[in-house]
Amino acid sequence: MESRIGRGAGGTAQAEPVSVPELLAHARTLCAAPLRASVARLVAPMDTVAAYHFGWIDQDGAPAHGDSGKAVRPALALLSARAVGAPAEAGVPGGVSVELVHNFSLLHDDLMDGDETRRHRATAWTVFGPAQAILVGDALATLGTEVLLDAAVTGGASPTDAARAVRLITTATRKLIDGQAQDLSFEHRDVVTVEECLEMEGNKTGALLAAASAIGAVLAGADDRTSDALQRYGHHLGLAFQAVDDLLGIWGATEVTGKPHWGDLRQRKKSLPVAAALAEGGAASRRLAEELADPKGRGEESEPQLAARAALIEEAGGRSWTQDEARRQHKTALAALDEVPMADTVREHFVALAEFVVVRER
Amino acid sequence: MESRIGRGAGGTAQAEPVSVPELLAHARTLCAAPLRASVARLVAPMDTVAAYHFGWIDQDGAPAHGDSGKAVRPALALLSARAVGAPAEAGVPGGVSVELVHNFSLLHDDLMDGDETRRHRATAWTVFGPAQAILVGDALATLGTEVLLDAAVTGGASPTDAARAVRLITTATRKLIDGQAQDLSFEHRDVVTVEECLEMEGNKTGALLAAASAIGAVLAGADDRTSDALQRYGHHLGLAFQAVDDLLGIWGATEVTGKPHWGDLRQRKKSLPVAAALAEGGAASRRLAEELADPKGRGEESEPQLAARAALIEEAGGRSWTQDEARRQHKTALAALDEVPMADTVREHFVALAEFVVVRER
Numbered sequence: 108m109e110s111r112i113g114r115g116a117g118g119t120a121q122a123e124p125v126s127v128p129e130l131l132a133h134a135r136t137l138c139a140a141p142l143r144a145s146v147a148r149l150v151a152p153m154d155t156v157a158a159y160h161f162g163w164i165d166q167d168g169a170p171a172h173g174d175s176g177k178a179v180r181p182a183l184a185l186l187s188a189r190a191v192g193a194p195a196e197a198g199v200p201g202g203v204s205v206e207l208v209h210n211f212s213l214l215h216d217d218l219m220d221g222d223e224t225r226r227h228r229a230t231a232w233t234v235f236g237p238a239q240a241i242l243v244g245d246a247l248a249t250l251g252t253e254v255l256l257d258a259a260v261t262g263g264a265s266p267t268d269a270a271r272a273v274r275l276i277t278t279a280t281r282k283l284i285d286g287q288a289q290d291l292s293f294e295h296r297d298v299v300t301v302e303e304c305l306e307m308e309g310n311k312t313g314a315l316l317a318a319a320s321a322i323g324a325v326l327a328g329a330d331d332r333t334s335d336a337l338q339r340y341g342h343h344l345g346l347a348f349q350a351v352d353d354l355l356g357i358w359g360a361t362e363v364t365g366k367p368h369w370g371d372l373r374q375r376k377k378s379l380p381v382a383a384a385l386a387e388g389g390a391a392s393r394r395l396a397e398e399l400a401d402p403k404g405r406g407e408e409s410e411p412q413l414a415a416r417a418a419l420i421e422e423a424g425g426r427s428w429t430q431d432e433a434r435r436q437h438k439t440a441l442a443a444l445d446e447v448p449m450a451d452t453v454r455e456h457f458v459a460l461a462e463f464v465v466v467r468e469r
Numbered sequence: 470m471e472s473r474i475g476r477g478a479g480g481t482a483q484a485e486p487v488s489v490p491e492l493l494a495h496a497r498t499l500c501a502a503p504l505r506a507s508v509a510r511l512v513a514p515m516d517t518v519a520a521y522h523f524g525w526i527d528q529d530g531a532p533a534h535g536d537s538g539k540a541v542r543p544a545l546a547l548l549s550a551r552a553v554g555a556p557a558e559a560g561v562p563g564g565v566s567v568e569l570v571h572n573f574s575l576l577h578d579d580l581m582d583g584d585e586t587r588r589h590r591a592t593a594w595t596v597f598g599p600a601q602a603i604l605v606g607d608a609l610a611t612l613g614t615e616v617l618l619d620a621a622v623t624g625g626a627s628p629t630d631a632a633r634a635v636r637l638i639t640t641a642t643r644k645l646i647d648g649q650a651q652d653l654s655f656e657h658r659d660v661v662t663v664e665e666c667l668e669m670e671g672n673k674t675g676a677l678l679a680a681a682s683a684i685g686a687v688l689a690g691a692d693d694r695t696s697d698a699l700q701r702y703g704h705h706l707g708l709a710f711q712a713v714d715d716l717l718g719i720w721g722a723t724e725v726t727g728k729p730h731w732g733d734l735r736q737r738k739k740s741l742p743v744a745a746a747l748a749e750g751g752a753a754s755r756r757l758a759e760e761l762a763d764p765k766g767r768g769e770e771s772e773p774q775l776a777a778r779a780a781l782i783e784e785a786g787g788r789s790w791t792q793d794e795a796r797r798q799h800k801t802a803l804a805a806l807d808e809v810p811m812a813d814t815v816r817e818h819f820v821a822l823a824e825f826v827v828v829r830e831r
Contacts, residue, residue, distance in 0.1 A: 150647045152654060215607060219600040238581040241603055242650055245577060245610065249643045252614060256636050270632040274618050281611045285512045288604050292514060 125459035134182035135175070137195060138202045145203060145250045149243070152235070156243045160214060160231045174226040179464060180205040180319040186456050187337055188323030190449040198323020200258035204276050205319040207251035212283050212315075214244035219291065251276055255326075264326040272325045275334075279318035286311025297400045299377035301386050305346065308379070312352075313345030320344070320457075332446075339443035340457065347436035348464045350429050353378035357417050358426070369413040373406075375399065379432060384425030391422035437465045487821035496544035497537070499557060500564045507565060507612045511605070514597070518605045522576060522593045536588040541826060542567040542681040548818050549699055550685030552811040560685025562620035562631075566638050567681040569613035574645050574677075576606035581653065613638055617688075626688040634687045637696075641680035648673025659762045661739035663748050667708065670741070674714075675707030682706070682819075694808075701805035702819065709798035710826045712791050715740035719779050720788070731775040735768075737761065741794065746787030753784035799827045 146157045158164045162173025181202030188198030216222070217230040218240045224230060232240035252273055259269035289307040293299045320341030321334045329337075356371035356378055371378055384395055398416065408416070420426060444457055508519045520526045524535025543564030550560030578584070579592040580602045586592060594602035614635055621631035651669040655661045682703030683696045691699075718733035718740055733740050746757055760778065770778070782788060806819055 148643070150650050153646075153650050211607075215603055219603055237599070238653055241577055241581055242646060242653070245573075245607070246643065246646045246650075248607070248610065249639060249646060252635070252639045253643065256632070256639065259632075266632055267628060270618070270621075270628055270635070273614070273632070273635055277611060277614045277618065281510070281608065281615065284515075284604060284608045284611060288512050288515050288608075291600055291604070 125455050127459050127463040130182050130186075130456055130460065131178045133195070134185050134202060135178045137185060137199055138178070138181045138206060141199060141203045141254070142206060145207065145254050146247075148250065148253075149246050152239065153243050153246055156231055156235045156239045157210075157247065159234065160210060160243065162226065162228070166229070166234055173228060176206075176209075176226065178206070179460065180209055180315065182460060183316065183319040183341060183457075184323040186323070186453060186460070187319075187321055187325075187329075188327045189453045190337065190447060190457070191324045191327050191329045191333060192450075193323070193327035195323075197263060197327045200254050200262045200264065201272060201319070201322030201326050203254045204251045204272070205279075205315060205322060207247045207254065208276060208280055208283070209315060211244045211248040211251065211280075212287070214240050214247065216287055218244075219287070248280060251280070258326055262326070265328065268326050268328050271334075272322050275318045275322055275325055275338075279314040282310040282314035286314070293377040294375070296377065298385055298396065299382050301379070301382045304377060304379050304382040308346055308349040308353075309342065312349040313342040316345035316348065317341035336443050336446040340440045340461075343436045343440035343443065344461050344464055347433045347440060347461070350379055350433035350436060351465055353380055354426065354429055354433070357420065369410070369417065372413045372416055373408065375405070380420050380425035380429045382425075383428035383432075384420040384423035387423045387425070387428075389423060391419050392424075395419045395423055433465055437461060487817050489821050489825040492548075492818055492822065493540050493544050495557070496547050496564060497540045499547060499561055500540070500543045500568060503561060503565045503616070504568060507569065507616050508609075510612065510615075511608050514601065515605050515608055518593055518597045518601045519572075519609065521596065522572060522605065524588065524590070528591070528596055535590060538568075538571075538588065540568070541822065542571055542677065544822060545678065545681040545703060545819075546685040548685070548815060548822070549681075549683055549687075549691075550689045551815045552699065552809060552819070553686045553689050553691045553695060554812075555685070555689035557685075559625060559689045562616050562624045562626070563634060563681070563684030563688050565616045566613045566634070567641075567677060567684060569609045569616065570638060570642055570645070571677060573606045573610040573613065573642075574649070576602050576609065578649055580606075581649070610642060613642070620688055624688070627690065630688050630690050633696075634684050637680045637684055637687055637700075641676040644672040644676035648676070655739040656737070658739065660747055660758065661744050663741070663744045666739060666741050666744040670708055670711040670715075671704065674711040675704040678707035678710065679703035698805050698808040702802045702823075705798045705802035705805065706823050706826055709795045709802060709823070712741055712795035712798060713827055715742055716788065716791055716795070719782065731772070731779065734775045734778055735770060737767070742782050742787035742791045744787075745790035745794075746782040746785035749785045749787070749790075751785060753781050754786075757781045757785055795827055799823060 143163070146154060146161070149157060155164070155168065159166065162171060162175045165171040165173070184202035184205055185195040185198040188201070189195055213225065214231055217225055218232040218237055222230055223233050231243065255269055255272045255276060258264040258272070259266045264272070286307050289303070290311060293307065317338040318341070321329070321337035324337055325334050353371070356376065357369065357380055384392055395416070398419070440461055441458060444454065508516060508523070511519060517526070517530065521528065524533060524537045527533040527535070546564035546567055547557040547560040550563070551557055575587065576593055579587055580594040580599055584592055585595050593605065617631055617634045617638060620626040620634070621628045626634070648669050651665070652673060655669065679700040680703070683691070683699035686699055687696050715733070718738065719731065719742055746754055757778070760781070802823055803820060806816065
């Protein structure tokens with residue numbers, strides 16, 4: 108992978124190192140108050156459920172400083188405003204919107220998938236029940252549109268640009284839902300092709316990162332060409348992110364991911380390493396296919412059996428293919444960035460955020 | 470209640486009788502193709518789940534001609550376009566949008582409430598599982614926005630008017646969710662005031678009917694004053710509708726409502742007749758309050774016990790108060806209509822639809 112600085116400054120200048128934690132903290136700070144104001148619109152007890160989900164309070168209602176997520180999406184939204192010469196503040200309604208929509212999908216996906224922990228805490232549906240998780244998810248998705256419409260009233264965006272931003276987030280939301288539907292439907296199948304897997308991941312992860320990477324620019328009046336290129340950056344960054352996530356889902360340590368060990372294998376998730384391993388067609392690939400087609404012992408695999416399956420996937424090239432894929436997508440994301448003229452500092456930040464997203468694999 | 474014709478024509482002309490079934494059928498016909506095209510955008514199996522929910526196919530996927538609902542909301546949307554002199558067609562994206570959002574709320578509410586039948590058929594979550602009901606509900610809500618944004622591209626609306634329509638549907642959607650949250654929270658309480666009940670019903674039913682009654686006009690460029698008055702018509706119509714629905718929930722025949730006998734009493738629903746009866750404060754009112762506060766035998770009431778409770782509510786004046794309330798709201802709805810200049814035919818149709826909605830009590 109190319110060095111961040113070399114690429115960020117077009118290979119010429121030696122820029123200051125970019126602090127991604129600072130970038131993310133800045134985005135969290137700028138978006139915190141409007142995000143809380145947005146959530147405060149909800150009638151009780153939805154406001155409480157949302158505050159718990161965001162990590163602002165604990166189960167007993169006491170203030171908490173839980174993990175609200177890394178805020179990569181808001182950071183991208185703010186950066187995209189700066190990409191067209193606007194201040195980061197112009198991207199705030201976009202940052203809040205993508206964060207709301209992202210958390211809508213987390214609330215609903217955790218319930219649909221039956222996941223009981225998220226960010227090292229009990230998921231909202233396990234604490235407040237399924238109905239509240241459904242309801243608050245619905246509410247956050249709606250607020251994600253409202254905050255953009257409000258941007259035209261109080262946030263300095265033109266009504267036309269606010270409407271373009273609404274289009275962006277709405278399309279992303281539908282793709283997000285499509286992706287979750289595809290992901291769920293894969294559970295009932297033994298084999299999923301690499302292409303199907305990439306399409307699902309493009310919908311489930313790429314679409315919202317694409318919207319995040321352009322929404323601030325759109326609010327600030329970016330033309331379609333700029334918006335398209337920034338969206339492409341975000342889309343491929345999402346695919347890179349997801350490839351890394353799929354690797355961590357099998358080979359990641361629980362302490363790092365906050366998810367159960369071998370979780371994706373236990374759930375027989377049709378992720379990229381599995382799809383790539385099955386596509387390879389060699390001896391290990393065929394053995395993997397046989398194992399996955401065998402209904403015997405399904406869901407009751409022991410740790411050593413899961414470890415052996417992970418080794419089989421690796422032997423069939425699933426791990427290295429996915430690592431390569433993450434690099435390819437990362438590269439394509441950076442290439443899209445090159446199409447947009449922007450200040451060197453802003454470009455460096457985009458490059459640094461992309462590396463931050465992909466670097467988790469190491 | 471005033472006669473439809475007399476009022477519709479301003480008390481002067483003897484207009485042709487308005488056929489509400491024809492109005493509704495016309496709305497269903499105009500909205501059918503775009504509604505199906507919208508749903509066809511969803512990836513499998515969401516398109517199937519949605520088609521089942523709308524009554525287009527049966528559980529085995531065979532074409533069906535199930536009850537898709539009366540289409541009161543689409544009819545209002547089309548009529549509102551005509552109120553400002555535009556053709557009904559100009560309101561079609563609005564009609565499709567309110568129908569999508571309405572069905573989003575049905576899919577999610579049925580799941581949250583654990584309701585197993587709707588329109589005399591098994592609810593979608595009982596057939597396809599909770600995850601699909603969540604997912605397809607999410608998708609329909611999103612399509613409800615997309616179809617309005619598309620109206621600016623292909624439907625003849627200006628981008629500004631499309632954005633105003635998006636604002637209308639988004640606000641209505643959030644209120645809808647607020648109303649469902651309030652309704653659910655009432656389940657954990659013994660007593661709910663009439664005011665709380667009206668606020669909940671205004672959100673849960675009034676908001677979307679308000680949006681429906683103005684969205685076609687907004688798409689056709691109506692000014693805010695016209696939009697506000699039409700929304701007020703819809704809001705109060707919604708409250709009238711809900712009052713009638715609450716009456717039917719207790720005293721309605723199963724064959725008519727498609728819902729279980731004494732259903733609302735069995736579920737101890739805090740509906741208007743109950744709230745009004747509890748507020749009355751006389752002997753019957755106090756006995757009702759005692760019964761509802763008693764945890765003994767909760768959820769195991771026999772038919773005669775439920776019939777006795779219904780009689781108690783009636784004795785405390787809950788039935789007649791709610792009947793009066795339906796009439797009051799109906800009258801307020803018609804008064805709002807008087808603020809908007811429109812063709813006599815269109816006004817007559819609005820009046821006829823309002824009567825259709827309220828007439829169910831008889």
